[in-house]
Amino acid sequence: MSFLTSPPEINSLLMYSGAGSGPMLAASAAWDGLANELSSAAQSFSSITAGLAGQAWQGPSSAAMMATAARYTNVLSTASAQAQTAAASAQAVAGEFEAALSAVVHPELVSTNRNQLVQLVISNLFGQNAPAIAATEAEYEAMWAKDVAAMVGYHGGVSAAAAQLPTWQAAVQGASAQLNGAVAASPVGSALSSLTSAANGGSVGGALTSAEQGVNVAVGQVRSDIIGAINTPTEMLLGRPLIGTGATGAAGSAANSTASSGAVINSNGSATVPLTIVGGTEPIVNASVGSGSAVPLLVDTGSTGLVIPYQDVGGIFGLLSNGLPTGFGLGGYSGGLDYLYATYNMPVNFGGGVVTNSTPVDVELFAWPTTLQGFQNYGFSFQNFFAGDGAQGILGVGPNAGGPGPSIPTQHFANSSWDQGLLINETGSNPSLSFGTPAQLGLTNPVAALQGSPITNLQVSVNGASPVSVPSIVDSGGVQGTFPTSVLGNPPTGSTIEIYSGSGTPLYSYTYEGGSSAYYPTPISSGLMNTGYAPFSLYPTYIDYGANTTTLY
Secondary structure (H helix, E strand, O other): OHHOOOHHHHHHHHHHHOOHHHHHHHHHHHHHHHHHHHHHHHHHHHHHHHHHHOOOOOHHHHHHHHHEEEEHHHHHHHHHHHHHHHHHHHHHHHHHHHHHHHHOOOHHHHHHHHHHHHHHHHHHOOOOOHHHHHHHHHHHHHHHHHHHHHHHHHHHHHHHHHHHOOOOOHHHHHHHHHHHHHHHHHHHHHHHHHHHHHHOOOOOHHHHHHHHHHHHHHHHHHHHHHHHHHHHHOOOHOOOOOOOOOOOOOOHHHHOOOHHHHOOEOOOEEEEEEEEEEEOOOEEEEEOOOOOOEEEEEOOOOOOEEEEEEHOHHHHHHHHOOOOOOOOEEEEEEOOOEEEEEEEEEEEEOOOOOOOOEEEEEEEEEEEEEOHHHHHHHHHOOOHHOOOOOEEHHHHHHHOOOOOOOOOOHOEEEHHHHHEEEEEEEOOOEEEEEEEOOOHHHEEEOEEEEEOOOEEEEEEOOOOOOEEEEEEEEOOOOOOOOOHHHHHHHHHHEEEEEEEEOOOOOOEEEEEOOOOOOEEEEEOOOOOEEEHHHHHHHEEEEEEEEOOOOEEE
């Protein structure tokens, strides 16, 4: 298991930085309360129906209704018992967490040990600290072993508790259909049907509908709050909710429902996946990674490799199921957020049979702000950083972007033609991402071929002046891009900016920060000019991995 290779800095920090056992204890209390309510409802319903049948209501309709009522009472009683089992399981998981928390080494002790080692090594000029260094390392190894033992025990305990969870939702849904059939088949069924039709057709129908909707909203909110508390721990551990809400399912199931709804393998051998353009600038594709459910990923030509939070690859347990990491590293974004990641090999599933082989994926373990503004805007959340883009991860597809990942996931399909390149088409009413060769995709009559992808040289003219060669990055995830004032100066608002390919082919133009064709690139004092989404909004753009080119059609 990967717990064996994770140092105590990671294992201890994961245990101490989470939500603790509180959400699971709240879940247990909620399940226990639900069990009591269901039991009380079963007893009350049984008492009322028995009283009716034992007094004035006699005959065939009474017998049919009593038979139906007995089934319904049994459903309530069964659901009550299963809810009680779920409460006990949640309590057991909370107990396992507390036991593991008390068993792992406190992060401060680990930090103290590492700092002590650094001081000993620095001052070990003549080898006099060798015994102390050995003792410190031995203490660290003992911490590692203690954490591993605690985490292995935690995994086993939680797995055993999860195995006891009943499939109560399926039982209740099945019983509901059974009861409806029983009522429809009974002598009173036709009378009930007539009464229902009359109610729906008359003025009372609208009143009943409005009342029902009001109750559903109130009950739904309470149900949502309870289920949210129940689901929080399992979403962290398993990457999926303990209780499905209709929007999510078992691990990996969303990839077969959401992602596969539009992904197709074309007759010419290429493959196409739908894109969603968020905010008019950000291309988003749905895909599942590892054992996780389908999540929105930003298609980013300005980076290389896939970066995704561990919650979206199946949680901690889903992460461990992929074996040992191939490496660790630190990454960061200019908006003020850094993160620690581990690289795992796992498939990326776009649905519809469009699935990569196992490919290196950088899995974010935890993140931290590097500026005060970053802390205010994102806190310690990787997800918050990209929430405004409508994404939960970054799919970097730029051949020469230089990282943060070691390779491009979309170069690891079993179909070798899909590994040649991809077409990002943000134009028209049906934006899409396609995999294949230019011939398969029917690409002819290119407007311009840019050498280097995404980093290349473009020519820029300001207010009709002679074009200047500017090192640039053609970045689909760059929003409205950047403008290097060190090369191009500080043009006044409304200035006309014209962009050409390196060979002088006109590509697009805009008015700087105002005017009829306004574009708002961020002024920067140095670095590459970032095109942002502008060229992608005008041209279907093909990235050729082998040739390292960006071709606009």
